[in-house]
Structures are given as C-alpha cells and as structure tokens.
Amino acid sequence: MKLQTRIQLFTTVVLIVLLLAANTSIYFIFKNTSISSELNRLSNISNHILIEMNEKPDISMESMLQAYLLSDGLIRTVIKKERNPSIQVFTDNAYRTIPSSYYEKQFEGVIEFENSMFAIVSIPAISESGEIINLQLIENIDLLYENIQELKWVLVMTTIVVIIILYVTSGFVGRLILLPIQRLTNTMNMIEKRGSFEKIAVACESKDEINKMAMTFNRMMTKLEASYLKQEQFVSDASHELKTPLTVIDSYIKMLKRWGKERPDMLEEAIHSIESESHHMKYLTEQLLQLAKVEEGIEYEKEVVDIAAIVGSTIQRLQPSFKHTIHFLNASGYSYVKIHEQSFVQLLVILLDNANKYSDDSITVEMTESKGYVSISVKDKGVGIPKDAQAYVFDRMFRVDKTRSRKTGGTGLGLAIAKKVVEQHDGKIILESVEGMGSNFIVTLPKLEV
Ligand SMILES: Nc1ncnc2c1ncn2[C@@H]1O[C@H](COP(=O)(O)OP(=O)(O)OP(=O)(O)O)[C@@H](O)[C@H]1O
Ligand SMILES: [Mg+2]
Structure with missing residues (x-):
C-alpha cells in the first residue's frame, strides 16, 4: 500500500472513531438530561399537588387536579387492584385509554402509547377517603423526542460531511508531504539509470527532514x-x-x-x-x-600477548639484515594486548623496512603506555615525507617519489597493509614527519589490563 494511501486511511479511520465517540456521547447526554429535567418538572408538580391536598382538604380531588392540568397530558389517581383510574383529568380525549398500572413505590419513566412518547411520574399518596393511591402525572413528550431525533440527524450529517472533507484534505496533505520524497526518488532513479555520481539539488534555507x-x-x-x-x-x-x-x-x-x-x-x-x-x-x-588477505581470520585468531616481547624479538631478527642500527626503548614494561601475532609482526616489519630504506641513520623504536592504550613508534632520521604527501602515504600504491621508490624496489602497498592491520586491531596509525628531518610512525592499540 502506498504511503499516501496509508496516511489518508489512518487519519480518516482515527477521525471516524473520534467523531462517532463524541457524537454518540453528545446524543445520549442530551437525550438523558432533557428527559430527566422533564421528569423532575413532573415530580415537582406532583409534590405541589400533594402539599395542597394536605393544606386544603375541603377542595375536591378532581378540581385540585384540574387546577394543575398539564399543557398536553393527563393527571390521574389509580387505586390498587382497580383496573381503571378513579379520577382523571386530561387535555386530549385519546389519553383516557392510556393503560393504567399501580406502582408500589415512586416511579419515573417514559412509556410509548399509540406512536407517542409520554413521560410518567407516579407517587404514592393518601386519598380523601384514606385509601393508598397513586398520583400519576403523564405528559406527552413527542416534541422533545422530535428535537432529539433532529439532533441525531444533525450529528449524523455533520459526521458524514466532516469525514468526506477530512478524507479529501488528508489525501491532499499526504500528497503535499510526499511530493518532495517523490521528487527525491525520481532523482535517485535517474542517477541509478545513468550510473553517475550526481548530487541532488538541496535548498540551503530549508532544514526539514x-x-x-x-x-x-x-x-x-x-x-x-x-x-x-x-x-x-x-x-x-x-x-x-x-x-x-x-x-x-x-x-x-x-x-x-x-x-x-x-x-x-x-x-x-x-x-x-x-x-x-x-x-x-x-x-x-x-x-x-x-x-x-589482511582481513582474513584476524578476528578469530587473536591472542593476548606481551607485545614488548614481540617487538624485541622482531627487532633482533631484522637487525642483521638492516644497514642501520635499531634502538629499542621500552618505557612500558609488559604490555598485554589482544593481537593477531603474525599480522602484528608484519606491521612492524613494514614500518622498520621503510625506516631502513628511506633513512641513512639509526632507527628508534619506542614503546609507551597511556591509560588504556599502548603506543609503538618507529622513528627514523631519513628523508622524511613532504607535507602534501602525508595524507596519501597510507593509500594503496602511493609512493612519494616514484623514481626513488623504483630504485628501492617498493610497491607502495606496505603502509596500506599496515593501516588495514591496525584497523583490524581497533587501533590507530599516525604519521609525524618533516621533510629532510625524518619520519615517525606511531601505532596506538587498546591495552588489556592484566
Ligand atoms: N620512513 C619513511 N621515510 C620516508 N618516506 C617514507 C617512509 N615510509 C614510507 N615512506 C614513503 O611512503 C611511500 C609508501 O610507503 P609504503 O611502505 O606503502 O610503500 P613502499 O615502501 O614504497 O613499498 P613496499 O613497502 O610495498 O615495499 C613510500 O614509497 C615512501 O615514499
Ligand atoms: Mg614500505
């Protein structure tokens, strides 16, 4: 499914759920409060009638009920076990036939009669003759139900209209958001087809995603x-x-x-x-x-060794074939590092071989320690490396002076191999050199605390 369709569907569904929840709550809250306020009103009137009945016993029940007659409804008294009401006053003759029932306790509710809705309040009372009766006030609430119905339609219509508007606008917003992505994808496709390394035009002022x-x-x-x-x-x-x-x-x-x-x-x-x-x-x-092959197996064949011993023995092994003396200064004592021994020796040979080839004086190998690291520097007093060439010496097949290097038989791969070996050991190799003064290659490896 397209991202735009997903955005559109998601926002629409969320809004439908929210609108339905809000509108249903509005509908039921309005319906309940309207009906209960109507029932409250009827119950207040009943209480007034009862008070007046007590205060004015000489007024007949019927004329009392007549005085309180509702705008559209009936008031009646119902005696237990009698089918028909004993007294009833009404505004419409048709209301006479509303079936009467006797309630033991106060009752408030809504009843339906001949397609009309009525609110009914029934209160137990004592009649003139001393009998227990129900004073019942029944009011036609069709108008109220019409209003509720109207509200229902208004809510349904607004929900539908809002959903349609939202569906359309969310589609539009989705397209608006995705347009730059679409443009980006098109450019990338074009770059892919052409097989070139083109760049995408970027608007400097915008900082968006x-x-x-x-x-x-x-x-x-x-x-x-x-x-x-x-x-x-x-x-x-x-x-x-x-x-x-x-x-x-x-x-x-x-x-x-x-x-x-x-x-x-x-x-x-x-x-x-x-x-x-x-x-x-x-x-x-x-x-x-x-x-x-530098990367092959290094990771799995690493061992914890004292590299000071390895540096010392490598120097001893190389010294006889070198034209210059190698001095070994070890300020760190034992230094345990997890290395691939063969590759580490290869790295030392590359650096020492260079120092031997490109220098006419003695070579100094120095081991120092700092927190968590051990450094091995191979320093010579030879021709040095020009500043502008220093950034490239670790590149494959780079040689400072091709004619000179050809004489010394180099391939320009030594330092590239050295760099890869150092990287395989999570270390760093840096070069400090002044042309005509000498070079210093410093290898830093993470140390193991033993
Ligand atoms: N100690 C050094 N002093 C001066 N120049 C150096 C030194 N080490 C390296 N270089 C320069 O950097 C270049 C790259 O060195 P690298 O060891 O990669 O290749 P190489 O020595 O020419 O050949 P290989 O090591 O493959 O036999 C060398 O050709 C040389 O110009
Ligand atoms: Mg070399």
Whole structure:
C-alpha cells in the first residue's frame, strides 16, 4: 500500500472513531438530561399537588387536579387492584385509554402509547377517603423526542460531511508531504539509470527532514565516488606496475633473440635485468595478495600477548639484515594486548623496512603506555615525507617519489597493509614527519589490563 494511501486511511479511520465517540456521547447526554429535567418538572408538580391536598382538604380531588392540568397530558389517581383510574383529568380525549398500572413505590419513566412518547411520574399518596393511591402525572413528550431525533440527524450529517472533507484534505496533505520524497526518488532513479555520481539539488534555507535526507544522500555519493575513483586508480596503478616489468622483460627477450648469441656481455645484462624485474613482479603480486588477505581470520585468531616481547624479538631478527642500527626503548614494561601475532609482526616489519630504506641513520623504536592504550613508534632520521604527501602515504600504491621508490624496489602497498592491520586491531596509525628531518610512525592499540 502506498504511503499516501496509508496516511489518508489512518487519519480518516482515527477521525471516524473520534467523531462517532463524541457524537454518540453528545446524543445520549442530551437525550438523558432533557428527559430527566422533564421528569423532575413532573415530580415537582406532583409534590405541589400533594402539599395542597394536605393544606386544603375541603377542595375536591378532581378540581385540585384540574387546577394543575398539564399543557398536553393527563393527571390521574389509580387505586390498587382497580383496573381503571378513579379520577382523571386530561387535555386530549385519546389519553383516557392510556393503560393504567399501580406502582408500589415512586416511579419515573417514559412509556410509548399509540406512536407517542409520554413521560410518567407516579407517587404514592393518601386519598380523601384514606385509601393508598397513586398520583400519576403523564405528559406527552413527542416534541422533545422530535428535537432529539433532529439532533441525531444533525450529528449524523455533520459526521458524514466532516469525514468526506477530512478524507479529501488528508489525501491532499499526504500528497503535499510526499511530493518532495517523490521528487527525491525520481532523482535517485535517474542517477541509478545513468550510473553517475550526481548530487541532488538541496535548498540551503530549508532544514526539514527531506532536505537532511538529500544532504545525507549527497554525502554518501561523494564518499562512493571517492572510493570508486580510488579503486579505479588502484586497478590502473596495479596493472601499470605489472606492465612495466613485463615490458622490460619483453624488450630484453627481443634483444636476446637478435644479439644474444653473438654478444655475451648483453646476455649477462639481460639475464640480470629479467631476474630483477621478475623478482619485483613476484614481490608486487605477493603484496597484492597480502593486502587482499589482511582481513582474513584476524578476528578469530587473536591472542593476548606481551607485545614488548614481540617487538624485541622482531627487532633482533631484522637487525642483521638492516644497514642501520635499531634502538629499542621500552618505557612500558609488559604490555598485554589482544593481537593477531603474525599480522602484528608484519606491521612492524613494514614500518622498520621503510625506516631502513628511506633513512641513512639509526632507527628508534619506542614503546609507551597511556591509560588504556599502548603506543609503538618507529622513528627514523631519513628523508622524511613532504607535507602534501602525508595524507596519501597510507593509500594503496602511493609512493612519494616514484623514481626513488623504483630504485628501492617498493610497491607502495606496505603502509596500506599496515593501516588495514591496525584497523583490524581497533587501533590507530599516525604519521609525524618533516621533510629532510625524518619520519615517525606511531601505532596506538587498546591495552588489556592484566
Ligand atoms: N620512513 C619513511 N621515510 C620516508 N618516506 C617514507 C617512509 N615510509 C614510507 N615512506 C614513503 O611512503 C611511500 C609508501 O610507503 P609504503 O611502505 O606503502 O610503500 P613502499 O615502501 O614504497 O613499498 P613496499 O613497502 O610495498 O615495499 C613510500 O614509497 C615512501 O615514499
Ligand atoms: Mg614500505
């Protein structure tokens, strides 16, 4: 069911229920109060008659009743066990035949006689002869019933008219509310069909929910576009990275085919270059695989370990193959962290390898602790990273200086892998660097209190 129909139906049904409840209450309250005020009036008259009967015993009962005769009705006295009233005065002859009944106690009510409604009040009293009788006042209340009936029709008609008006206006209001949503959906459909990252026009002055939704959509589009462009860039960089060594290998093979047999010096150079290019390709594909696999299993294979020990042993293992000395400063003592050991070591190797490659001086690894966190910083005194490049070093295949990096054999994937590993451990990695002075990569991980 459409939202507009739902709004329309819901508001109409709620109003029907409310109107029915209110109008039925009005109808019954009016009916009851009108009838009871009529009965009260009759009961007051009866009391007056009784008082006068006591005060003026010499006036005959009939003439007394005559004096109090109602505008449209009858007054009668009924004796127990007698079928017909003993005395009765009336305004209309037809009222004589209203069947009479004797009530033991005071009675007030409404009776129907020949399609007319009558209010009746019957009060027990003592007659002139000392008998117990019923003094009964009966009044025609057809006019009152007509009024009640009229009120009923007025209420029914207003209910119907209000419901029709409400049904139409709620449909209109529903359409008014949903129009911007409809417009938004149309734009989104168009964007989907075109496959583009277009934005929705947003009215700056309006702060309503629809506008907020459009703004969220636009933000999402910007993010999607950025990630799509990054992905595209990555694929193109990766294929370019693979194409370069393949082209080099291909040209050397062509050269070998032509001159290889006659020129042994060229043979040597070609074999060396082909070997180095194929090594680079192998390293690149391995790094690509690593990047793709970083998330696999990390969550389930984490263990609580003292990372100070792991940092120490990794440094020891790497030191012999490094051209620079690694100093390890551990101010924190034991630091227990829940990590995936293999990935954590991989992260350290990436940072230390960079510090070794891009620096000509010693490297310092420092471990510090703060409340709930442990930080490991890998600091070098090397070339540093220019300010404008710092935001991109964690991007896949980003290298500050392509020619320099090509010499050092990098792929630009190391820091991207490092960032993913850190994220898998709910940690953070930040870079502090001054070009020409050195770089400092700081990894912060949540600590376990043991
Ligand atoms: N300690 C550092 N000092 C100076 N520049 C650095 C340092 N670490 C990284 N960089 C720069 O950031 C770039 C990206 O580093 P990353 O580790 O991701 O790739 P790489 O070292 O080039 O290749 P890989 O690590 O995949 O072998 C590097 O090419 C280098 O330009
Ligand atoms: Mg690296």
